[in-house]
Every structure is written in C-alpha cells, then in structure tokens.
Amino acid sequence: MEFEVVVEGAAGALVAERAGAARVELVAALVDGGLTPSLGTVAAVLGALSATRVFPIVRPRGGDFVYDRYEAAAMEHDVRAFAAAGVHGVVVGALTPEGAVDRPLVRRLVAAAGGLPVTFHRAFDVAADPRAALEDLAGLGVARVLTSGQEAAAIDGAPLIADLVRRSAGRVAVMAGGGVRAEDAADLVAATGVEELHFSGMAAVPGPAVHRNPRVRMGGTAVPPEDERRVNDPVRIAAIMAAGRAGAARRARP
Template sequence: MSLKYEICIDSTAGALAAEQAGADRVELCSALFDGGLTPTLGAVETTLAAVSSIRVHVIIRPRGGDFIYDGHEIAAMERDVAAVRDAGAQGVVIGALTPSGEVDTEVARRLIGAAGDLSVTFHRAFDMTADPFAALETLAGLGVDRVLTSGQDVTALEGAPLIASLVERAGDRLVVMPGGGVTPRNVGRVIEATGAREVHFAALVDAPSPATHRNPHPFMGGELRRPEYARQVTSPGLVSEVIAAAGA
C-alpha cells in the first residue's frame, strides 16, 4: 500500500507548496508556534479556492495549552467545525480531554456530529492521554478516521514502539498516523518501525521578512517569543525530500 503524506501548514502558500510537491493532504492551522490553532474562515476559504488536487483538513483548536475546554470554547469549536464544513473543507482535526486524561467523549461526539460526513482526525491531544490504548478504543468506537500521534514521546521516531503497537491494535478500524519531528533523515525509520500507512510532517524553512523598515524595540507577543522579523514558510523542496526519503 502506498504511503499518504499530510503536511502541516499555516497559509495558502503552504498548501500550494504541498500540492506542488505531491502531498496528499494538508492540515491547515494558524499559530504553529503554539502547536496549531484554528485558522480564520478567510484563510480556509482562500486555501480551498487556491488548490485543486489536494485535500484540506482544518484544525479546530481555540487556544494553546491543555485540551480541557469550557462550555464557551466547546460551543465555539462546534460552530467552527460547521463553518469549515460549509466552506467546503474535506476534513477537520479535533481533540478534547477530561482532566483525568481520557478522551472527552461528550465533546468529541458534538464535534463529530457538527462535522457531518467530513473526515475526522483526532490530533495530538492523544499524546496527553493517560492510557493510549483505552483512548484508541474510545476513538474507534466514536468513528474517528485517524489519530495523529508522536507515540506520547518527543518525536515520532522516539515514540515508534508505541505507535507500532497502536497501528497493530487499530487494524482497519482507523488510521494511526505518526507525526512530530519527522524529517528526511528519519522518515524511513519511522515508517519501517511503525508500519504506518500515513505520515504527518511540517516542511518549514526560514524565510527573510520583506520589511525594510524595522523597529527593534517593540514586539507583538509574550516574553518567550521568536524574533519579530522572522518567518517560516512551507518548502516544496523539503516536502519532496521527505516523500522521496520515505519511499527509498
């Protein structure tokens, strides 16, 4: 079975780069520095209008931090799922946990219900669950299509033993998709060690800001921050490099 490649992006340009390089799917986010948050509806609509041969799945995550949400956040996520569904996205990427580290089935059911016939991925909230095998069974029972995981470790390569066990346990019920720290150097080992049939990665490179006037004093975020005039873009060359390495 041929591998499928999902690229984590934060812009329409990123989707076009992934499409150019031959990826199958993108996960459209904002705020990748925070692990990916819900993009604006404008970004979703613009991306869908720009691409022609690649599937667009949209992350629905209202903030960074934990995955335990209050009623207002749940209502917002439900509305966001419906909005991206109506915009024409092919899938959504969701996740919610209880304080004790279990899948929040009530929230998941609401979001899956709002998704209708869209493909549903449970994101790396899975890596914060107390019992990944119990969480996998819960998600299979909910009808989720895939789970994104680093194997509850720093990278998918380090978490490969757990991912392999999850792939075996899942069987044909849902896809277990490795993601986290996947590069051209390790993607082959990740695939070989896990037996996965889909893989998720970002392909970001530094790009210079076009700003010619720069004020070095103010900044737009908190104390832990990137340089104000640093930006990263999805590289079609790096996407192609990972795909080629995976098939080598």
Template sequence: MTVLEIAVQDVAGAVASATLGADRLELCAALAATGGITPSIGLLDAVLAALPAHVGVHALVRPRAGSFTYSVDELAVQVRDVRAAVRAGAAGVVVGALRPDGSVDPDAVARLVEAADGREVTFHRAFDTLDAPARAVDELVALGVARVLTSGGAARSIDGLVRLADTVARSAGRLEIMAGGGVRPDDIPALVGTGVDAVHLSASRHVDESGGPGGGSAGYTTTDPAVVAAAAAALGRHGVLDAVDRLQPS
C-alpha cells in the first residue's frame, strides 16, 4: 500500500490529516513562506499528544530558508534540534545537507543520522538539486537514511515521472522513495504508477488574514481537509469524504 504523508503546520491540520487517512505527517513551520523550517518543540509536543500512536510524526529540521549548505554553527543547531525531536517522541526527522559543490554532505548527514538515534531519517528535496541523484541514492543508503523525498527534479512531481521511476529502480528497495512537490490529488495515480513507496503533499489552503502593524499582512496557510480526503480517496481509502464536513472550519 502506498503511504500517504501530509505536511502539516498546526495541531488542527495534524488531527484532520490523521482522521482522513494520512499514514504519516511531516511537521514543519512557515511552509508557504520558506518551503518549511523547524517547528517548535511546543508544537511537536502538542501534535504528538493529539494523535493516535499509529500515525508517525516526522519533524522537519531546517534552520532557515535558502540553500542546503550549512555552516558549522547551523549544523550544530540541527543536531540539537534532531535530538530534541527524538526526546519529544518524534518517529523520525526530515533533513538534508549539501556540500558547496552541490553534492551530498556525508559528514553532516552522518551526524544527523547519529543524532536521530535509530529513528527514521528522511532526506528532503535537497535531493532534487543534485547533479547525480542516482549516485546519491547509494550514498544515502550507506549513511543510514530511510527514505528520500523527491519531485523527480521537476518543479511539480507530475512533471518528473521519468526520473522518479529511475530513482525507484536505482533504490531497488534499499531506500524508500516518496514523491512530493506540488502534488495534487489528481496526480496521485500517475505518481503511484512510477512505483514510489509514498506520496507527500501539503494539502493546504491560504487564509488571508492580516496581523496588523508588526504582524504581517500576507496571511498564512493551513491544512485543507477536503484536499487530504481527496488524496486519501485517490489512494483507495474509502469512506473519508464523509468526514470532511465536520472537520471544515466554521
């Protein structure tokens, strides 16, 4: 069965996603504005407390927006964040680190995997910036990474089907391959057809709400239960659409 992972940013989104069929959650902050950065431990604690144990929560560990090449201090912060997420009870972490030449930084990844202390480690879409992703699959397997999140190198994963299929073939079951990047529910059958192990989407909607002076005026994004339900239905999870109305905000 193809795993459904939803990227969430708040407790309500986590609960809705779990209720509507998500198998796993990636917990992050500022997803629309930054592509996702490390969530607070308070948010992680609250999400873990609100969910059934069978839904794995994987915390994104990314200290800032921008490139995936990190200074010594930035890497040290990430190691601390990984350890904190593990202590809080996260089932795994989502990380990624590159050398200045754009290749995988094996020393940084090894430190993050070690800090995860046996929890699952996902290498995020930094993978899509690599010049030699096929070779990186072998390297990440050797480093102890459990899965890779990739769009197949395209802006939207539906446009990266060929490379997704190639990555699945290269992994040969040694590494889980999860398709993500601009995924819409209608894309899911084609993505599953490449042989990926999981599909990842944010399933979000924009809330146009000003924070006034000092609070920003761009609004924010949150989970849209209808999109989660449609994604679950595309994966053959029946009966989820009936639950949407009671999860929609009043």
C-alpha cells in the first residue's frame, strides 16, 4: 500500500513523512477542497522533507472545475513554476460544462509538467461518465486518478472504485480518497483492490494566539473560526495506515 496525506504546510508534511507517507498532496484552503499553494509554501515543504514526495494541487479557485482561458493560463504557469521548483508531481483537474474531461486543457497541463507524474483530482467525482473519463485520462498520460467513487465518502463509492480498478488494468493508478477513516479503511481497500489511499487525518486544535476576538469571523460561519486550527494528527494518520495495510493483507489471503 502507498499512502498520500493531504497537508497545508511543512508542519503537516513532516507529520506525514514521519508516519511513512509516500506522498503529500500540498494544498491551500482545504476548507475549499484544496487550492493552489504559494510557491513559498512549496519551497518550504520541499526543504523540510527528506524522502516523501511532494505533489502540489493546481486549482485556482473553489467551486466548479470549468475554467476560462485566463484561469487555464494561470494553471499552466503554476504547473511550470512548481516543476521548476523541484516538486515530484502535480495534481490537476478540469471538466467541460457537460461534465467530460477537458482534454485540451489537461493535455496542456500534462505537457507543462514536463514528464512529472500528474494526478487528476476529485473533479473526477463530478464527471458525467466516470468510465469514459478514465479512458480519456489514460489516453492523456495521466498517472493517477483520485476518486471517492462519486459518493460523499469513498467507502460508499467502493463498487465504482472497484470497477475503475478493473477497467484501468494498471494503465492509470486508481487512488481512493474522500472521507477515509480508520473505521472503514480496511473494508475500502479489501473491497476495491486499490493500492493507494488518500486522506488527511486532520483534527481541530486551538490556535496559539492568547488574545482573541470572538466577534470577528474572517470567512463567515461556513469556515472554522480564527482561533482554531486543523492539523494533521499523527495518531489518526497511523490508524488509517494500519487499517489500510490490514485491508490489503485481507485481500491477499488465498
């Protein structure tokens, strides 16, 4: 099993590396589903890690995955900048208004990565036809697809994930992710045949600020308050990894 942990900075990346993660997906604003991190954050994470690979997401905003030409140009620029900075791969995703893979844009982004492996993120989970999307991505040279099986949590999408693993036949790695918990990771891995698992293992903790103003909420009530942080929890990460390995062992038994 390979494990990819979603992180927002160097502190979380170090937690993931110490736990044995193969990769981190580096994002900003995980509360928005993950947005493009700054180049400075990318550099800081690359400088902090010694073995774990760094895959920053390239997603210029929250919301849908249909991008105009200015957003597409920004994404291509960011992919090239991250590749030049020394990342080990990138995470992208783009769809047409009809819910198909935006093949011209994904082709541009794969080319901009200059041979680095490209993961197609959970834009896949709102594609109109996931099986057709898988074929498109295989043809475009995408290395990996992240999916919850088009459900809110990957355990609920296990039947589709298993079908995608069979259909891919190794052409594209199918990585399960989305609401993965220690309680269901073993069943998810055993049921789907995935060899890669994606999760954050985050917990809410108080921030370090002593002075606080509870009347102010910078992002409104839809996001955590400013006196709270979400951090990668080593205990949760270890538990999910142990469960994932147990699921793989169960699958391997004759």
